[in-house]
Amino acid sequence: MSDTQQPTASSTLAVIPGDGIGPEVTAEALKVLEVASPVKFESTRYDLGAERYLATGEVLPDSVLAEIRGHDAILLGAVGGKPNDPNLPPGILERGLLLRLRFELDHYVNLRPSRLLPGSTSPLAEHVLEKGDIDFVVVREGTEGPYTGNGGALRVGTPAEVATEVSVNTAYGIERVVRDAFARAQKRPRKKLTLVHKTNVLVNAGSLWWRLFETVAAEFPDVTTDYMHIDAAMIFMATDPARFDVIVTDNLFGDIITDLAAAITGGIGLAASGNVNPDRTAPSMFEPVHGSAPDIAGQQKADPTAAILSGALLLDHLGHPEAAARIEAAVLADLTERAPGAGRRTSEVGDAIAARL
Amino acid sequence: MSDTQQPTASSTLAVIPGDGIGPEVTAEALKVLEVASPVKFESTRYDLGAERYLATGEVLPDSVLAEIRGHDAILLGAVGGKPNDPNLPPGILERGLLLRLRFELDHYVNLRPSRLLPGSTSPLAEHVLEKGDIDFVVVREGTEGPYTGNGGALRVGTPAEVATEVSVNTAYGIERVVRDAFARAQKRPRKKLTLVHKTNVLVNAGSLWWRLFETVAAEFPDVTTDYMHIDAAMIFMATDPARFDVIVTDNLFGDIITDLAAAITGGIGLAASGNVNPDRTAPSMFEPVHGSAPDIAGQQKADPTAAILSGALLLDHLGHPEAAARIEAAVLADLTERAPGAGRRTSEVGDAIAARL
Numbered sequence: 201m202s203d204t205q206q207p208t209a210s211s212t213l214a215v216i217p218g219d220g221i222g223p224e225v226t227a228e229a230l231k232v233l234e235v236a237s238p239v240k241f242e243s244t245r246y247d248l249g250a251e252r253y254l255a256t257g258e259v260l261p262d263s264v265l266a267e268i269r270g271h272d273a274i275l276l277g278a279v280g281g282k283p284n285d286p287n288l289p290p291g292i293l294e295r296g297l298l299l300r301l302r303f304e305l306d307h308y309v310n311l312r313p314s315r316l317l318p319g320s321t322s323p324l325a326e327h328v329l330e331k332g333d334i335d336f337v338v339v340r341e342g343t344e345g346p347y348t349g350n351g352g353a354l355r356v357g358t359p360a361e362v363a364t365e366v367s368v369n370t371a372y373g374i375e376r377v378v379r380d381a382f383a384r385a386q387k388r389p390r391k392k393l394t395l396v397h398k399t400n401v402l403v404n405a406g407s408l409w410w411r412l413f414e415t416v417a418a419e420f421p422d423v424t425t426d427y428m429h430i431d432a433a434m435i436f437m438a439t440d441p442a443r444f445d446v447i448v449t450d451n452l453f454g455d456i457i458t459d460l461a462a463a464i465t466g467g468i469g470l471a472a473s474g475n476v477n478p479d480r481t482a483p484s485m486f487e488p489v490h491g492s493a494p495d496i497a498g499q500q501k502a503d504p505t506a507a508i509l510s511g512a513l514l515l516d517h518l519g520h521p522e523a524a525a526r527i528e529a530a531v532l533a534d535l536t537e538r539a540p541g542a543g544r545r546t547s548e549v550g551d552a553i554a555a556r557l
Numbered sequence: 558m559s560d561t562q563q564p565t566a567s568s569t570l571a572v573i574p575g576d577g578i579g580p581e582v583t584a585e586a587l588k589v590l591e592v593a594s595p596v597k598f599e600s601t602r603y604d605l606g607a608e609r610y611l612a613t614g615e616v617l618p619d620s621v622l623a624e625i626r627g628h629d630a631i632l633l634g635a636v637g638g639k640p641n642d643p644n645l646p647p648g649i650l651e652r653g654l655l656l657r658l659r660f661e662l663d664h665y666v667n668l669r670p671s672r673l674l675p676g677s678t679s680p681l682a683e684h685v686l687e688k689g690d691i692d693f694v695v696v697r698e699g700t701e702g703p704y705t706g707n708g709g710a711l712r713v714g715t716p717a718e719v720a721t722e723v724s725v726n727t728a729y730g731i732e733r734v735v736r737d738a739f740a741r742a743q744k745r746p747r748k749k750l751t752l753v754h755k756t757n758v759l760v761n762a763g764s765l766w767w768r769l770f771e772t773v774a775a776e777f778p779d780v781t782t783d784y785m786h787i788d789a790a791m792i793f794m795a796t797d798p799a800r801f802d803v804i805v806t807d808n809l810f811g812d813i814i815t816d817l818a819a820a821i822t823g824g825i826g827l828a829a830s831g832n833v834n835p836d837r838t839a840p841s842m843f844e845p846v847h848g849s850a851p852d853i854a855g856q857q858k859a860d861p862t863a864a865i866l867s868g869a870l871l872l873d874h875l876g877h878p879e880a881a882a883r884i885e886a887a888v889l890a891d892l893t894e895r896a897p898g899a900g901r902r903t904s905e906v907g908d909a910i911a912a913r914l
């Protein structure tokens with residue numbers, strides 16, 4: 201969230217609406233971005249996802265990736281077809297499109313802020329909520345771990361089949377994300393960083409994470425550190441989430457913990473994320489944490505708030521923190537005044553938030 | 558929980574109290590077992606864990622494993638030293654003792670029932686709890702997945718270090734646990750089985766799990782099936798846990814989900830588990846889900862209820878379902894009449910439950 205870049209007159213945006221509710225929520229995010237942004241966005245829309253794959257067999261052609269790479273930032277809706285569509289091999293869009301973008305564009309900081317905003321409803325009981333405000337950020341490693349696609353299968357379809365998944369972890373990859381997390385923690389009032397892993401079982405990867413965490417900690421003496429196994433982190437998320445400030449964790453644990461974090465802070469309809477390349481060697485990508493929810497697609501039922509807040513993260517990353525803050529304030533106001541259970545249409549939520557800007 | 562074995566006059570029990578609060582809670586479990594069991598237990602105590610390792614360098618000598626193998630069942634407290642004890646390499650006790658027992662004794666069904674018992678406090682809000690009773694069982698695969706200890710590290714301690722963790726999944730290992738889960742689901746009123754995995758990212762292992770799940774499902778036409786990604790399962794655990802009946806999942810996802818399940822059903826102090834070898838080629842092992850909690854060890858502060866309920870699972874496994882049910886009823890009565898926040902000592906809880914039998 202630290203940004204020293206100067207606003208420029210215009211920025212280029214690659215927009216990937218994606219599948220299911222993706223296009224609907226992306227439209228609202230763009231609507232709000234247009235009103236809030238101090239610069240003009242030149243957007244190019246890329247139709248990637250299930251529909252394109254089913255029609256053409258293409259997931260992410262190299263030429264399209266090269267074009268996307270030329271933009272200042274990427275706004276993504278959601279990717280993923282109908283569950284168990286026989287024409288969509290599992291993971292083809294996730295691995296071939298979403299994860300390929302994260303890996304090729306070196307989005308090693310997968311940033312997922314979690315705040316229980318006033319006006320949103322947590323599934324947690326009052327006796328948990330009264331322990332303190334829920335306001336933490338998960339820094340999820342985005343380019344390695346169990347997400348590398350390493351592994352394979354032998355004797356497929358026979359009773360002797362063996363399938364492996366290899367979690368690949370490098371000092372290079374861990375140190376940079378850990379340092380980023382420490383820097384973020386240092387800028388927050390509580391200055392606290394929790395490493396989440398499973399060092400008692402995944403001893404090779406765990407040891408590497410642990411040692412680099414300790415090493416980098418020495419550079420940030422004012423940041424308080426803590427370690428938690430992923431299973432213990434589950435318990436604290438449910439019983440005392442206010443204790444968390446910044447969490448740094450691996451790609452898979454981060455996936456798991458951020459959905460739980462979204463759930464306890466009012467639902468996946470509000471959870472924003474940034475796939476950030478802090479070195480700015482390629483554009484960063486902003487997307488809601490939620491999936492494509494094909495069951496409610498095209499019905500204007502999806503909550504676009506997460507996509508809109510992802511737009512705020514995008515503005516912040518491009519050097520417009522005030523504009524980002526204005527979007528956040530508008531969302532907050534909208535949430536606070538939202539009648540509980542009011543079934544507004546997707547576009548009505550976008551209109552209401554845009555109107556506040 | 559299906560048991561056709563006849564009660565025998567006496568059974569042999571290998572007792573591994575372990576570390577931290579392990580010995581305290583195990584003592585109460587034994588106290589209750591003695592009163593409830595229709596057969597006499599001949600117990601042998603095995604002092605394994607941090608203390609033994611620190612004194613002798615031994616974790617689980619082969620000769621001890623061979624002796625343990627000769628028993629009818631194993632009762633375990635908790636294993637694990639003080640976090641970051643420089644004399645305890647991370648994972649040495651977990652991998653060398655606990656996981657070695659699970660793997661060597663082929664505990665492929667790691668059984669973890671979750672019920673929100675009356676009298677216990679959930680961190681979930683009333684609007685979630687009123688959706689229905691929380692009463693599900695997680696069947697966690699116990700002998701493969703990311704827990705195999707496959708993997709390694711290269712160039713350790715240098716900036717070029719690479720560490721891998723290999724999740725190994727076999728048709729042999731998955732099919733048997735999936736079939737066990739279906740059989741359990743079939744015996745329950747709701748007859749519903751949910752597979753939890755991450756098939757969209759871990760495509761090799763995911764595909765194998767998915768295909769075997771589908772194949773075995775054909776043998777159980779009366780069982781309703783469902784699939785959920787692990788991240789989505791987090792959300793439902795927090796927002797609608799009543800929807801779950803039986804869950805089958807891999808070793809690591811099962812570890813994560815069962816701690817969350819324990820948290821939402823009143824805490825890790827109540828969560829029992831069985832490491833079951835359904836083929837009875839080796840003794841099964843029963844243990845609370847909680848860890849050794851070294852910070853409160855020796856203070857009679859730990860809740861022995863999870864250990865006591867693990868004793869009930871043990872009795873059930875040995876063919877004494879009525880005795881198991883009596884323990885469960887006694888625990889239920891104790892919980893219901895437990896004054897909230899009453900700080901009873903560990904032994905007082907054991908006494909109170911034993912007295913009801």
Ligand SMILES: CC(C)[C@H](C(=O)O)[C@@H](O)C(=O)O
Nearest residue numbers: 280294298455489757758788
């Ligand atoms: C769609 C899927 C590949 C993705 C992930 O696992 O990272 C999603 O769950 C997320 O959290 O962004």
Ligand SMILES: CC(C)[C@H](C(=O)O)[C@@H](O)C(=O)O
Nearest residue numbers: 400401431637651655812846
């Ligand atoms: C102690 C640890 C190795 C163990 C596991 O990860 O299985 C524990 O968390 C459990 O759930 O039984």
